[in-house]
Amino acid sequence: MEEPSAAAGPGTGRPGTGRAGTAAEVEAVIETRGLTKQYRGTLAVDGLDLRVPRGSVFGFLGPNGSGKTTTIRMLMGLIEPTAGTAAVLGRPMPRSGRTVLPKVGALIEGPALYGFLSGRDNLVRYDSADPTADPRTRTARVGDALDRVGLAAAAGKKARAYSLGMKQRLGLASALLQPRELLVLDEPTNGLDPQGMREIRSLIRELAADGTTVFLSSHLLDEIEQVCSHVAVMARGRLITQGTVAELAAGTRGRLAVTTPDPADAVRILKEHGVTDLIVLDDKVTGELPPDPPDAPDPSESAETAETAEVAEPLDLADLNAALVAAGVRVRGFGVERASLEDAFVALTGEGFDVAG
Ligand SMILES: Nc1ncnc2c1ncn2[C@@H]1O[C@H](COP(=O)(O)OP(=O)(O)OP(=O)(O)O)[C@@H](O)[C@H]1O
Numbered sequence: 001m002e003e004p005s006a007a008a009g010p011g012t013g014r015p016g017t018g019r020a021g022t023a024a025e026v027e028a029v030i031e032t033r034g035l036t037k038q039y040r041g042t043l044a045v046d047g048l049d050l051r052v053p054r055g056s057v058f059g060f061l062g063p064n065g066s067g068k069t070t071t072i073r074m075l076m077g078l079i080e081p082t083a084g085t086a087a088v089l090g091r092p093m094p095r096s097g098r099t100v101l102p103k104v105g106a107l108i109e110g111p112a113l114y115g116f117l118s119g120r121d122n123l124v125r126y127d128s129a130d131p132t133a134d135p136r137t138r139t140a141r142v143g144d145a146l147d148r149v150g151l152a153a154a155a156g157k158k159a160r161a162y163s164l165g166m167k168q169r170l171g172l173a174s175a176l177l178q179p180r181e182l183l184v185l186d187e188p189t190n191g192l193d194p195q196g197m198r199e200i201r202s203l204i205r206e207l208a209a210d211g212t213t214v215f216l217s218s219h220l221l222d223e224i225e226q227v228c229s230h231v232a233v234m235a236r237g238r239l240i241t242q243g244t245v246a247e248l249a250a251g252t253r254g255r256l257a258v259t260t261p262d263p264a265d266a267v268r269i270l271k272e273h274g275v276t277d278l279i280v281l282d283d284k285v286t287g288e289l290p291p292d293p294p295d296a297p298d299p300s301e302s303a304e305t306a307e308t309a310e311v312a313e314p315l316d317l318a319d320l321n322a323a324l325v326a327a328g329v330r331v332r333g334f335g336v337e338r339a340s341l342e343d344a345f346v347a348l349t350g351e352g353f354d355v356a357g
Pocket of ligand 1: 069
């Protein structure tokens with residue numbers, strides 16, 4: 001028989017009300033310093049400094065094996081760090097687990113459910129195990145949680161007959177029996193079909209809209225882009241970067257895209273101006289803009305031409321466009337395509353990413 005999940009404990013906390021801003025002074029609900037976990041032969045988590053602002057939907061992103069689950073287990077006090085510290089809701093973990101965990105709903109490595117019980121009876125069991133939960137209001141509480149995750153109609157079915165998505169939603173319902181300040185979800189859409197994934201994502205958005213901080217791990221970039229306000233990127237146990245999703249994508253240069261009926265000429269001119277990795281697809285030419293030279297002056301303050309800009313100054317897009325036109329290239333479209341989080345990840349880690357999961 002499966003054991004119920006360890007960290008979805010009884011709750012007394014109130015959900016947070018604020019939304020996260022970008023300002024550093026927003027209170028952190030999770031903060032780690034040099035958090036490290038060494039297994040024999042494996043440095044699973046290496047000196048992690050993580051800061052999760054209250055009110056954020058925080059994506060903890062990294063490929064399989066990058067240390068996400070190990071970090072979450074340390075945050076929830078399930079394992080001891082080898083070195084470093086972790087604070088959750090402002091208190092040190094694992095020392096303050098008894099105070100902190102009732103305010104945290106956690107779903108780690110899939111929900112632990114009794115298959116022979118109905119969905120409703122699974123929740124009744126969870127609720128009964130919570131000494132702070134008033135038995136007189138149990139039915140209403142369980143009903144509300146089932147409603148919340150869209151399982152009211154299927155509440156009488158045995159949990160073993162549930163789809164994976166329904167099981168995941170039931171797990172979330174168990175974490176939602178009490179109001180929570182923080183929800184920690186380890187790969188909440190893992191193994192779900194696209195419909196199940198959509199359901200869980202919209203549920204996460206709803207919870208976040210109510211003011212609960214949500215910390216979720218994922219190896220799916222598009223998932224993070226769709227639901228998260230903030231992201232931390234892990235690779236091989238180390239934190240590569242953290243910040244808002246918008247900041248991270250903005251930090252990566254997008255690709256230049258030129259639409260033209262003269263792609264061959266466009267490629268020649270772009271090459272002459274230092275654009276690399278040129279790809280032609282029908283009437284569209286895309287390429288990597290040359291990196292800005294270090295300590296380059298602001299191009300708007302310079303009167304130099306595009307020819308010299310190649311050597312000493314950032315490439316001015318207006319000059320590049322003018323050069324194309326001057327060379328007789330008919331330009332229908334010209335611009336820099338927005339960089340995605342995937343571009344940012346690849347730029348940061350030098351690695352590809354398993355986008356499809
Ligand atoms: N109990 C353990 N004993 C030894 N090594 C472990 C243990 N738990 C994790 N590891 C190793 O630590 C590294 C990080 O694993 P972890 O499960 O934290 O990564 P992850 O990013 O959560 O990946 P996944 O999504 O596959 O769980 C891996 O190399 C893993 O093999």
